[in-house]
Amino acid sequence: MDNAIQARDLVKTFGETRALDGVDLTTRPGEVHGFLGPNGAGKSTTIRILLGLLRKDAGAVTVLGMHPWNEAVELHRRLAYVPGDVHLWPNLSGGEAIDLLASLRGGMDRQRRDDLVERFQLDPTKRCSTYSKGNRQKVGVIAAFASPQVELYLLDEPTSGLDPLMESVFQEVVEEVRRQGASVLLSSHILAEAEKLCDRVSIIRDGRIVESGTLAELRHLTRTSVTVETEHPVTGLVDLEGVHDASADGTHARFEVEAEGLDAALRHLTGFGVRALTSTPPTLEELFMRHYGGASPTADGGIR
Amino acid sequence: MTTLTGTRRLVRLALRRDRVVLPVWIVGLTGLLAAVVTSVLGLYASDRERSEAATFAANDTVTRAFNGPVAGSDPGSLVMSEAFVFVGVLVALMCAQAVVRHTRTEEETGRAELIGAGVVGRHARLTAALAVAFGAALLVGAAAGVVLTASGLPTRGSLLAGAAYAGVGVVFGGVAAVTAQVAEQARAANAWAGGVLGLAFLVRAIGDAAGHVASSGDAVVSAWPSWVSPLGWGQQVRPFAAGHLGPFALTVAAAALLAGIAYVLTDHRDVGQGMRSVRPGPARADTGLLRPLGLAWRQQRGVLLGWLVAMAILGAAFGAVGESTEDISEMSEQFAALLEQFGGGSLVDGYFAFLMRLVAILTAGYTVQALLRLRSEEAAGRLEPLLATAVARPRWLLAQVVLAAAGTAAVLLLAGAAAGVAYGLATGDLAGGVGGPLSAAAVQVPAALALGGGVVLVFGLQPRWTAPVAWGGLAFAFVVGQFGGVLDLPQAVINLSPFVHPPLLPAADLDVTPVVVLLLVAVALAAVGVAAFRRRDLVTAA
Numbered sequence: 146m147d148n149a150i151q152a153r154d155l156v157k158t159f160g161e162t163r164a165l166d167g168v169d170l171t172t173r174p175g176e177v178h179g180f181l182g183p184n185g186a187g188k189s190t191t192i193r194i195l196l197g198l199l200r201k202d203a204g205a206v207t208v209l210g211m212h213p214w215n216e217a218v219e220l221h222r223r224l225a226y227v228p229g230d231v232h233l234w235p236n237l238s239g240g241e242a243i244d245l246l247a248s249l250r251g252g253m254d255r256q257r258r259d260d261l262v263e264r265f266q267l268d269p270t271k272r273c274s275t276y277s278k279g280n281r282q283k284v285g286v287i288a289a290f291a292s293p294q295v296e297l298y299l300l301d302e303p304t305s306g307l308d309p310l311m312e313s314v315f316q317e318v319v320e321e322v323r324r325q326g327a328s329v330l331l332s333s334h335i336l337a338e339a340e341k342l343c344d345r346v347s348i349i350r351d352g353r354i355v356e357s358g359t360l361a362e363l364r365h366l367t368r369t370s371v372t373v374e375t376e377h378p379v380t381g382l383v384d385l386e387g388v389h390d391a392s393a394d395g396t397h398a399r400f401e402v403e404a405e406g407l408d409a410a411l412r413h414l415t416g417f418g419v420r421a422l423t424s425t426p427p428t429l430e431e432l433f434m435r436h437y438g439g440a441s442p443t444a445d446g447g448i449r
Numbered sequence: 450m451t452t453l454t455g456t457r458r459l460v461r462l463a464l465r466r467d468r469v470v471l472p473v474w475i476v477g478l479t480g481l482l483a484a485v486v487t488s489v490l491g492l493y494a495s496d497r498e499r500s501e502a503a504t505f506a507a508n509d510t511v512t513r514a515f516n517g518p519v520a521g522s523d524p525g526s527l528v529m530s531e532a533f534v535f536v537g538v539l540v541a542l543m544c545a546q547a548v549v550r551h552t553r554t555e556e557e558t559g560r561a562e563l564i565g566a567g568v569v570g571r572h573a574r575l576t577a578a579l580a581v582a583f584g585a586a587l588l589v590g591a592a593a594g595v596v597l598t599a600s601g602l603p604t605r606g607s608l609l610a611g612a613a614y615a616g617v618g619v620v621f622g623g624v625a626a627v628t629a630q631v632a633e634q635a636r637a638a639n640a641w642a643g644g645v646l647g648l649a650f651l652v653r654a655i656g657d658a659a660g661h662v663a664s665s666g667d668a669v670v671s672a673w674p675s676w677v678s679p680l681g682w683g684q685q686v687r688p689f690a691a692g693h694l695g696p697f698a699l700t701v702a703a704a705a706l707l708a709g710i711a712y713v714l715t716d717h718r719d720v721g722q723g724m725r726s727v728r729p730g731p732a733r734a735d736t737g738l739l740r741p742l743g744l745a746w747r748q749q750r751g752v753l754l755g756w757l758v759a760m761a762i763l764g765a766a767f768g769a770v771g772e773s774t775e776d777i778s779e780m781s782e783q784f785a786a787l788l789e790q791f792g793g794g795s796l797v798d799g800y801f802a803f804l805m806r807l808v809a810i811l812t813a814g815y816t817v818q819a820l821l822r823l824r825s826e827e828a829a830g831r832l833e834p835l836l837a838t839a840v841a842r843p844r845w846l847l848a849q850v851v852l853a854a855a856g857t858a859a860v861l862l863l864a865g866a867a868a869g870v871a872y873g874l875a876t877g878d879l880a881g882g883v884g885g886p887l888s889a890a891a892v893q894v895p896a897a898l899a900l901g902g903g904v905v906l907v908f909g910l911q912p913r914w915t916a917p918v919a920w921g922g923l924a925f926a927f928v929v930g931q932f933g934g935v936l937d938l939p940q941a942v943i944n945l946s947p948f949v950h951p952p953l954l955p956a957a958d959l960d961v962t963p964v965v966v967l968l969l970v971a972v973a974l975a976a977v978g979v980a981a982f983r984r985r986d987l988v989t990a991a
Contacts, residue, residue: 196837199986218841226837232830234748235634238730241738248739249838270729274634285834299837 147210149174149297149328150195155204157190157352164190166352167204172297172330177323179343180332181433187352188332189229192301195330196226209297222251225295229302229332231285233273239284240269246288250295258291264314278306290318298322298329304338316342336429346429348436355436360429367427367435368401371410376418385410396420455569459577462564463551471585474543478536479592481928485532486600488935490524499527503667506530510770511800514658517684518669525602525689526668529610535931537683538646540589540614541621544582545642548625551578553635556721565720575715579626579708586618602689609688616700620679621646623707630714633723640755647759651766653681658770679703741840741848749819749849753856756815760808760864767804768868768886771797772875795956801872801886802953805865809893810923810930810948812861816901817919819853823908824915828990842983850905850975857901858894865890885955892954895967896947900926902974909981912988 150172157165165187172178182188193199195208197217206213211220233242243262247253262269265283273281286303289295298319304312312335319329319342333339339346340360347357356363368389373379379398382391387406392399402410414422464471493499499522506512506519506527513519517534520526552574555561561574594611598604625642632638656675663670668690675681682696682703718724737743823846826832836842865887873882904919911918929938929946943949947970950963 193833193987198833198836200984217836218839221837222839224837226834228830228834230830231834234744234831236751237734237738237747238732240732241730241734244734245739245744246834246838248734249741249835249840251839269732272727272730275727288834 147174147207148172149176150178150206150208150330152191152195152206153204155191155194155206156202157187157194157199158202164352165194165201168349168352169354169357170347171357172328173345174328175323175326176344177319177329177331177342179339179346180330180349181334181336181339181346181429182332182349183334186349188349189301190352191349192226192299192330192332195299196221196224223295224297224299225250225289225292226299227282227285227289227301227303229305230278231281233276233281233284235272235274237273238270239267239273239276239280242273242284243269243288243291246285247291250292252293253291254293257293258287261287261291261318264318265311279308279311282306283311286315286318290322295322296327298327298331300329301332302334303331304333304335312338336433340429348433350436356432363429363432364427365404367432368403369407369427370399370401370425372397372399372423373414373419374421375414376420379414379417381413382410385413452570452572453576454573455564455567456573456576456580459551459564459569459573460580463577463581467547467550467581471543471547471581474539475585475589475592477924478539478543478589479596481539481932482532482536482593483596483600484936485536485932486528486597486602488932488937489528489531490600491937492935493524493527496522499524500667502527503530507662507667507669510658511767511804513660513669514654514767514770517653517657517681518660518671518675518687520668520687520690521665522667523689525597525606525610526687528597528600528602529684529687529689531932531935533610533613533684534650534680536593537614537617537680538650540586540618541646541649541680542643543589544586544618544622545625545628545646546639547582547585548578548622549629549635549638549642551581552626552629553632553638553723557635561720572712572715575626575711578629579622579711582622582625583619586615586622589618590615606689606692609686609692612697613683613686613688616697616704617679617683619704620682620700620707623704623711624679626711627707627714630711630718631724633725633727637723640752644755644759649678649680651762653678653684654766656681657684741835741845742852744835745848745852748822749852749856752815752818753859756812756856756860757863760812760815760860761867763811764808764864764867764886765871767808768871769875771800771804771868771872771886797872798885798956799953801868801889802956804868805861805886805889805893806930806948806951806953808864808868808890809861809897810926812857812864813897813900813923813926813948815860816853816857816897817904817923819856820850820901820904820908821916821919823849823905824912827912827987830989833987833989836987843979846905846979846982850901850979853901854898854971857897861890861894861897862887888954888959892951892959892964893948895964895971896951898971899947899967899974902971902978905975905978906981907978909978909985912985 148171150170152168152170155165155168168187168191170191180188190199194201194206195213197213200214208220209223213220243258244253247258265287267280267283267287282303282305289298304315307315316338323329331339331342345359346363347354375396378396379393382388382398382400385406386409387403388410389401493502503519503522503526506516516530519530590611593614594608597607597610621642624645625638628641629638632641653675656672657669660669660671671681671685675685679700682699685696686693714724738747835845866883868886869883870879872886873879876882900922903922904915907918908915926946926948929943930948933943947967950967952958952960952963
């Protein structure tokens, strides 16, 4: 079976700006793939190319085995898209906008649509011009998930503006479509959301994918923080392979250790009589910070 | 902190944002005025020619309705007769749009909220918008005064004329300040201000048409309706004749009253909301909406209805006075010669041929407005989710274009039919009266569509240029149509306007060739536009 998304070496320039500089992105069938990166890294530009709204300058891309530019209409029957900022027709009601977008995709499951309106607590009779950002976002999400037989969801920061309650409803909905076998590309910078939902993630920076893999694989690349209380003061930690930022205060010690050095570090500690030990696995956030922390700030607005 | 704190900064911000728009308006208007002045002075060089022209303008009901009351045979009064109304309408549009741009448009984009959260008083935004609009009006007035003086016209009259232009701008700045408080959206605020402007034109057209010729024979005394129209006030100054100052009192009072109303209203509404609250809509979409054509209809129907009503009224008003052209025939050989040039049929036929050409150019304003939705949908980001569904790009584009084309034909034919019916009723021969104006309107439909085709082409090739090119093209066609003869433009330039090509029905014989060619041009331009749109990236507003 084809990968849901297969992009190789995508390049897109806007005038002088090189928005995408060789993006490789693979989303396997049935997986929820996190697409992470700071503002302006190229997430939306990539998704717009996958949708055939923008033309790639170079590279190769297939979506559901199809060419996103040449076969856009056929492809769009099989996928659903939620932009990060849903813009709607001011004089239409929210219900009308949902029906319009879902129907134009090729079909709408009315039962499902009403169910989603209920779950997201949206008043569908309000005019789109009076909706808040969060409510406009709900309209986009409901319209995307109300279509039956969608094989791929392209979600570009779909939960921006949603409150935590609605965010968890959104996560349930994504789980539901995952169980039905759909693939999802979820662009986000809410890392907790990605950690909860994603099977694999790709991290993009300055138009390039800098890291890609399962969360477990990515965690492997970073450090575990350890806090330990021992009977005797710990010594010699700094000399160990892979240990960083070690500090000791009498019988309390804390340090960070790379995955490869974890075993040796624990063996070393047992020699001092361990009383208590907490270890925190690396969060996506730390992973993220490692890639972006201290980096030269990238100008926002690279995606136009 | 007062309610005006921060006004000065907001004015600076508005000027910075308008650093292209306002200079283009001001230079364009001044240039147009200068061109007309030069031509009028050249065209009517001798006292005899001026006297004839003024006598004609005073006696012809239609000229009175279009141009307003001529004030005498002197060069300045003739210039005002030719140029005041049309330049004045443009000054009014400039000021009204500036006010809406810096009030409701800012609120809709959310920028106003960002700024309102700063150290900015409650009335600062409206005050800044009015200051910018009034400033632009005064600048245009001053520039007009300089242009007129430099053309050798009397200084006092020139300055009064400039002040009259500025007055029109100031009043319509005030009108827009009120509509910006009331309307539910910026687009509606502009439309309402435009509606008031149309009404002001119509009211003074009626007042001037219903007026009588002064004893001197070369000036008009307007009837009372001219005195309730802000455009009329400007004309009643009669800068180069009597030079009345009284109308300025009306102008200032009206502007002050409108601004006062706007300030009161602004205290009673929320940012981003008009006085008219938005009613809830249906929870489900009607199946008719769920197609690109259904969506296009839903978006365009309000604008189309407004144009249908406005152009039907205009058509009927000018149709009703058509009969009076017969009376002038004995009086003015010059007018007869002019009509001869147009077609050579009867005077009434020539009148309707001329009128429908103008009506067609005005209707093209609808065409442009409807087609600019293409760009605004794309720029606002509403097109993106739509094209991410199973809607092919040409299908969406053609739905909008077909509706705009059908709307154009409907508006133009209705205006023609209304003129025909009104003329038929006035002459008592309804069946015989309708055909002429209606056929005159029908042959102009392809011309308006050709302009529309050009808009689609630009949208396909260079989306960011769509609005400036579309309005520029319309303005060009208008200037050629209204001042083409006066300005003595080269024929090659005149030929660029599609509206000069259709046969001048009912005065001339029906020549199908130019009509078909224009239709083909329209289709070809639109087809290239569609093809280009299929190949390009979507461009949202930066």
